[in-house]
Amino acid sequence: MESLPSTSKKTTYSTGADVESLPSTSKKTKFVLRVKMAKGDPKKPKGKMSAYAFFVQTCREEHKKKNPEVPVNFAEFSKKCSERWKTMSGKEKSKFDEMAKADKVRYDREMKDYGPAKGGKKKKDPNAPKRPPSGFFLFCSEFRPKIKSANPGISIGDVAKKLGEMWNNLSDSEKQPYINKAAKLKEKYEKDVADYKSKGKFDGAKGAAKVARKKVEEEDEEDEEEEEEEEEEEDE
Numbered sequence: 001m002e003s004l005p006s007t008s009k010k011t012t013y014s015t016g017a018d019v020e021s022l023p024s025t026s027k028k029t030k031f032v033l034r035v036k037m038a039k040g041d042p043k044k045p046k047g048k049m050s051a052y053a054f055f056v057q058t059c060r061e062e063h064k065k066k067n068p069e070v071p072v073n074f075a076e077f078s079k080k081c082s083e084r085w086k087t088m089s090g091k092e093k094s095k096f097d098e099m100a101k102a103d104k105v106r107y108d109r110e111m112k113d114y115g116p117a118k119g120g121k122k123k124k125d126p127n128a129p130k131r132p133p134s135g136f137f138l139f140c141s142e143f144r145p146k147i148k149s150a151n152p153g154i155s156i157g158d159v160a161k162k163l164g165e166m167w168n169n170l171s172d173s174e175k176q177p178y179i180n181k182a183a184k185l186k187e188k189y190e191k192d193v194a195d196y197k198s199k200g201k202f203d204g205a206k207g208a209a210k211v212a213r214k215k216v217e218e219e220d221e222e223d224e225e226e227e228e229e230e231e232e233e234e235d236e
Contacts, residue, residue: 045110048103051096056081058096129192132185135178136167 049057059081063072085093133141140163147159154162167175 043114045107045114048107049100051093051100052085054096054099054103055085055093059084127196129189129196132189133182135175135180135182138178138181139163139167139170139175 056078060072060077063070063077143163143166144159147162148154151158
């Protein structure tokens with residue numbers, strides 16, 4: 001099993017490798033997720049690591065060097081690391097604290113050069129025509145209130161699941177009215193977008209535009225949360 005930084009006590013596991021015994025703690029080793037590159041954007045800087053994450057990383061590297069053939073039991077190893085970390089003095093942890101500070105400086109610098117704000121969401125123009133819904137979303141808009149009314153307290157996920165099941169149970173002829181309406185809305189949307197672009201940017205008062213933008217973004221975030229759930233159900 002994994003070897004951790006030196007300590008006075010040692011205990012042996014079934015693998016035969018020596019591992020220091022450590023007292024328990026509630027710390028979780030989430031550093032693996034934090035240091036991964038952002039999904040869908042390989043150019044985004046690697047996430048910053050905490051002092052504890054550097055400690056665990058060091059322990060793993062030491063174990064691999066000393067026991068290259070010994071398989072790693074991650075759950076057990078993580079528990080031992082967290083217990084050992086709790087017993088360490090401030091002086092022992094200082095090395096890892098410095099590593100974390102340096103990594104934060106690196107991360108902040110790279111994020112500044114990277115450009116996109118945290119979350120990477122593009123700001124929406126509150127005055128631009130809103131994209132039209134699909135036939136499925138028109139169906140959802142009609143039946144979502146009915147499902148919520150019949151099931152007080154139901155979660156967004158369960159509402160989406162129910163809507164997906166209802167849609168999939170419809171025949172093609174029953175779906176057609178929604179599909180036809182969606183097609184007409186799409187035609188109107190394309191015309192509205194063309195007209196909007198031909199007029200150039202909206203030149204309204206900055207204060208009013210800011211308030212309108214905030215309201216639209218809040219409404220869109222709510223709609224998008226429900227739509228994302230419903231899209232998943234439609235695809236299943």
